[in-house]
Amino acid sequence: MRRLCALAVGAALAFALAAAPAGAQEGKKVFRIGWGQEPQTLNPFIDEDEEDFVVWSINWRLLADFSTKDLGPVPGIAQSWQVAPDKKTVTFKLFANQKWSDGQPITSADVKYSLETFAPNSLLFGSYVDAIASIDTPDPLTVVLHLKSPDARIVGGLFVYILPEHVWGKQSVKSLTGSYKPKMPLVGSGPYVVTQFQRGRIIRMERNPYYRGPKGRFDEVQLIKYGNADAVERALRLGEIDFDREVDPSAFARVGKQRNIKTIQAPSPSFTQLAFNLCNERNCPDAKFNPGVQDSVVRQAIAYAVDRNRINQIANRSTSFVGHGLLPQFYKSFYAKPADDYPYDVAKANQLLDAAGYARGGDGIRAKGDTKLSFDLAVRTESPFNIQAARLVAEMAKRIGVEFKVQIMSVDKLTEITTQKKRGKMAPDFDTFIWGWGGDPYDPSLLLNLLTTKAIGGSSDSFYSNPEYDRLYEEQASEFDPAKRKQLVSQMIAISQRDLPYLVLTVDPVLQAYRSDRLANVQRLCPAPNGDAICEQVTGAPFTTLSPPLAAAAAKDEGGGSPLVFVLIGIGVLIAAVLAFTLRRRRKSADEPVELEV
Amino acid sequence: MTFRWLAGKLAAALLTLVFVLIFNFFLFRVMGDPTTQLARLPRAAPEEIASLRHSYGLDKPLLGQFADYMGDTVTLDLGISQRTREPVWNEIAHALPWTLLLVGIGTVLSVLIGAWLGVIAATRRGTRSDSGLLGFSLFTYAAPEYWLGILLILVFAVAIPILPAGQQVTPGKEFDSWLAHAADVAEHLILPVATVTLMLLGQFFLIMRSSMVDVLTEDFITVKRATGLPWERVVRRHAVPNALLPLVTISAIQLGAVVGGLITIETIFSWPGLGELTYTAINDKDFPMLEGTFLVYSVGVIAANVLADCLYFGLDPRVQTA
Numbered sequence: 025m026r027r028l029c030a031l032a033v034g035a036a037l038a039f040a041l042a043a044a045p046a047g048a049q050e051g052k053k054v055f056r057i058g059w060g061q062e063p064q065t066l067n068p069f070i071d072e073d074e075e076d077f078v079v080w081s082i083n084w085r086l087l088a089d090f091s092t093k094d095l096g097p098v099p100g101i102a103q104s105w106q107v108a109p110d111k112k113t114v115t116f117k118l119f120a121n122q123k124w125s126d127g128q129p130i131t132s133a134d135v136k137y138s139l140e141t142f143a144p145n146s147l148l149f150g151s152y153v154d155a156i157a158s159i160d161t162p163d164p165l166t167v168v169l170h171l172k173s174p175d176a177r178i179v180g181g182l183f184v185y186i187l188p189e190h191v192w193g194k195q196s197v198k199s200l201t202g203s204y205k206p207k208m209p210l211v212g213s214g215p216y217v218v219t220q221f222q223r224g225r226i227i228r229m230e231r232n233p234y235y236r237g238p239k240g241r242f243d244e245v246q247l248i249k250y251g252n253a254d255a256v257e258r259a260l261r262l263g264e265i266d267f268d269r270e271v272d273p274s275a276f277a278r279v280g281k282q283r284n285i286k287t288i289q290a291p292s293p294s295f296t297q298l299a300f301n302l303c304n305e306r307n308c309p310d311a312k313f314n315p316g317v318q319d320s321v322v323r324q325a326i327a328y329a330v331d332r333n334r335i336n337q338i339a340n341r342s343t344s345f346v347g348h349g350l351l352p353q354f355y356k357s358f359y360a361k362p363a364d365d366y367p368y369d370v371a372k373a374n375q376l377l378d379a380a381g382y383a384r385g386g387d388g389i390r391a392k393g394d395t396k397l398s399f400d401l402a403v404r405t406e407s408p409f410n411i412q413a414a415r416l417v418a419e420m421a422k423r424i425g426v427e428f429k430v431q432i433m434s435v436d437k438l439t440e441i442t443t444q445k446k447r448g449k450m451a452p453d454f455d456t457f458i459w460g461w462g463g464d465p466y467d468p469s470l471l472l473n474l475l476t477t478k479a480i481g482g483s484s485d486s487f488y489s490n491p492e493y494d495r496l497y498e499e500q501a502s503e504f505d506p507a508k509r510k511q512l513v514s515q516m517i518a519i520s521q522r523d524l525p526y527l528v529l530t531v532d533p534v535l536q537a538y539r540s541d542r543l544a545n546v547q548r549l550c551p552a553p554n555g556d557a558i559c560e561q562v563t564g565a566p567f568t569t570l571s572p573p574l575a576a577a578a579a580k581d582e583g584g585g586s587p588l589v590f591v592l593i594g595i596g597v598l599i600a601a602v603l604a605f606t607l608r609r610r611r612k613s614a615d616e617p618v619e620l621e622v
Numbered sequence: 623m624t625f626r627w628l629a630g631k632l633a634a635a636l637l638t639l640v641f642v643l644i645f646n647f648f649l650f651r652v653m654g655d656p657t658t659q660l661a662r663l664p665r666a667a668p669e670e671i672a673s674l675r676h677s678y679g680l681d682k683p684l685l686g687q688f689a690d691y692m693g694d695t696v697t698l699d700l701g702i703s704q705r706t707r708e709p710v711w712n713e714i715a716h717a718l719p720w721t722l723l724l725v726g727i728g729t730v731l732s733v734l735i736g737a738w739l740g741v742i743a744a745t746r747r748g749t750r751s752d753s754g755l756l757g758f759s760l761f762t763y764a765a766p767e768y769w770l771g772i773l774l775i776l777v778f779a780v781a782i783p784i785l786p787a788g789q790q791v792t793p794g795k796e797f798d799s800w801l802a803h804a805a806d807v808a809e810h811l812i813l814p815v816a817t818v819t820l821m822l823l824g825q826f827f828l829i830m831r832s833s834m835v836d837v838l839t840e841d842f843i844t845v846k847r848a849t850g851l852p853w854e855r856v857v858r859r860h861a862v863p864n865a866l867l868p869l870v871t872i873s874a875i876q877l878g879a880v881v882g883g884l885i886t887i888e889t890i891f892s893w894p895g896l897g898e899l900t901y902t903a904i905n906d907k908d909f910p911m912l913e914g915t916f917l918v919y920s921v922g923v924i925a926a927n928v929l930a931d932c933l934y935f936g937l938d939p940r941v942q943t944a
Contacts, residue, residue, distance in 0.1 A: 065707050147670045203707040224894040248793040251892035258787050436654030
């Protein structure tokens with residue numbers, strides 16, 4: 025028995041010692057990012073998750089990349105571009121001697137394949153090439169795009185990754201849009217390329233030896249999957265990861281107080297808005313809504329009565345940014361604070377409604393004729409922040425005699441009431457709702473389009489229609505001069521602020537946290553100087569500047585003894601003790617009388 | 623008699639399974655359409671969304687979807703995950719061993735420790751040891767498993783950082799040998815297994831204690847003691863085997879509770895088993911994956927119940943003559 029005890033302890037020790045080696049990673053500089061969700065398959069034809077975009081933006085370049093300073097167009101695959109005087113032909117010159125990560129040359133054929141085959145057949149990239157009529161590739165370094173009509177998105181807004189034709193072109197479109205999963209390594213043009221995708225565990229990205237640009241300081245980037253946001257936060261605290269790309273708003277303040285952890289709060293191209301149902305009789309003959317919601321004075325009064333700063337403080341724990349019109353501050357090249365910004369002013373709100381003839385009834389709710397200012401306010405079950413924002417809006421509006429009845433419903437139900445059709449026309453059935461939208465990294469067209477007449481039946485959910493706004497939209501979309509375009513965009517914003525189909529409450533934040541003892545050269549980019557640290561979903565450029573601090577990197581690789589050694593020694597000792605105890609008991613019972621059969 | 627009995631049990635199990643299959647299909651449809659969120663992506667064209675719905679079969683009437691689902695399930699085709707585009711069987715086959723490892727070790731440990739503590743408490747009824755063990759077991763029985771898991775993480779991974787807080791291996795680590803790999807897995811297994819064990823322990827303890835208390839008051843125990851047998855031998859050789867019967871049943875029925883608890887435990891510990899697969903599938907409204915995982919859970923619970931019946935049949939002669 026003593027031999028057995030010794031064996032148990034020995035086995036535990038051997039097992040423990042086996043765990044002690046630090047692994048084969050010594051000396052390798054690894055940048056570890058944690059996340060609670062992971063990409064679907066990394067196939068850009070069919071995937072739609074933001075996690076896919078995080079990886080794609082590191083793995084592949086665009087024809088014209090986004091500047092990390094102001095998100096404007098900078099050379100990507102293309103070195104330069106020229107717009108013809110008629111603005112309907114754009115010629116891109118590619119960099120010479122550019123190579124994919126497998127050593128094959130990057131040519132105009134890759135660009136043609138990406139714009140002609142990949143984008144139109146993909147789930148999310150098709151709309152970016154709508155304006156292209158045809159593509160010529162006179163030589164391997166020249167791409168000529170012929171447009172149906174002038175479209176400024178072709179430079180700076182052509183958000184289509186350029187894929188290697190020699191890899192993706194081997195597969196049929198049917199396969200690529202079916203269950204095809206990309207082979208590893210994911211041949212790319214970005215600073216790091218995916219070499220391993222272990223579902224539920226890790227995505228490994230290694231330095232691209234042919235990347236045209238400064239080499240990344242890390243040998244490897246790892247994206248590590250955890251069960252949920254809490255687990256990622258713990259991993260950061262424990263030093264298992266260096267970077268948390270999506271800190272939960274409720275934990276943001278707490279995370280920032282931890283030792284060796286710094287947080288980043290940056291504006292994103294997404295916002296949360298209070299939307300009004302403005303569908304008119306012509307577009308939606310069967311729509312259902314309280315007519316009061318279509319009175320612009322009522323909407324303006326509500327805008328004055330809603331304290332957006334308070335919504336940010338209470339509902340979003342001060343992690344968001346107060347909204348100022350349709351375009352978030354993120355759009356550095358086009359953003360300007362609108363003149364009609366509706367600062368919190370309850371007296372002015374009351375004054376507007378009084379002047380418009382809305383009088384308070386016995387229940388405190390204003391009415392004019394048959395129109396009582398009592399609105400349904402729909403909000404998604406899935407978003408506790410939106411629910412709290414809705415309750416705050418209802419509470420604030422009460423002060424001006426406007427009632428909001430908050431209705432919490434599933435995302436499907438909210439989608440249904442905002443998109444349903446009757447007799448072939450839109451038939452929205454709501455007064456107001458709170459939800460959000462997200463735009464592209466540079467070009468504002470995606471967000472501006474939400475309020476156009478042509479978006480009704482598509483992404484429009486306020487059903488706003490204004491010919492002047494529509495005209496300006498077309499004009500800005502065809503204006504290649506950023507300064508002139510900004511002027512046009514400002515005019516559109518002014519109209520939307522006057523008519524208020526949306527009251528943008530807050531701009532959603534990018535909340536990140538990193539280990540300051542493990543990560544150096546962290547800069548606020550995309551756009552500088554207040555953007556995020558890794559230009560998430562925009563470009564892989566920051567991955568070439570982030571680096572491990574020398575001292576910390578050395579300390580990190582020291583490894584040290586595994587705690588398992590102690591745990592397993594403890595288990596071994598415990599087993600030995602139990603065995604010894606049992607042995608003692610058996611010996612004792614051997615001296616006991618023999619059992620009698622009864 | 624035996625054959626008829628077994629055939630009856632199997633028929634009842636099959637009927638239950640069919641009911642579960644039907645119920646699962648309609649239950650998950652209540653969650654809504656997985657393509658709904660795409661309507662909020664302004665980049666996604668309506669035609670592309672329609673094409674995606676067609677590829678998922680969601681454009682068919684509900685009964686048509688149900689017919690497809692039943693037909694595929696009968697031929698053991700669980701379909702393709704709407705999220706990962708992998709066959710659901712492959713995903714389940716990949717996750718199942720991790721779950722079995724966690725549940726297997728956790729269940730064995732909880733049965734052994736629970737039964738052992740139950741015997742101790744019953745033989746020392748009314749003493750401080752009994753009260754202490756009873757209090758401890760009621761505490762672990764009543765405490766939600768996610769709370770226990772978080773507590774263990776806070777103590778052993780954060781306050782006293784001696785164990786990893788999650789995952790099944792150290793992320794990104796490359797191993798020189800399988801032994802090193804196994805040791806790393808073992809290290810990561812400790813906290814989740816401890817949580818599963820604590821989650822199940824209380825019930826096994828309470829059942830064993832109550833069963834032992836009953837058996838120890840039986841006449842045959844008094845007779846055994848009267849023959850001069852030492853108390854420990856009476857307990858070990860005569861009381862414990864008789865008291866174990868209810869434990870067999872409860873162990874099988876318990877599997878249903880394990881399934882529910884696993885989803886939260888695996889999520890908390892980022893353990894890549896069926897629980898985490900289910901959690902992700904719920905978030906993504908991945909119907910084929912949800913139907914697949916719940917089918918596996920259901921088959922597991924039903925099979926365990928049939929097994930418990932069979933064991934009972936073998937162990938308890940009264941069942942055979944009933």
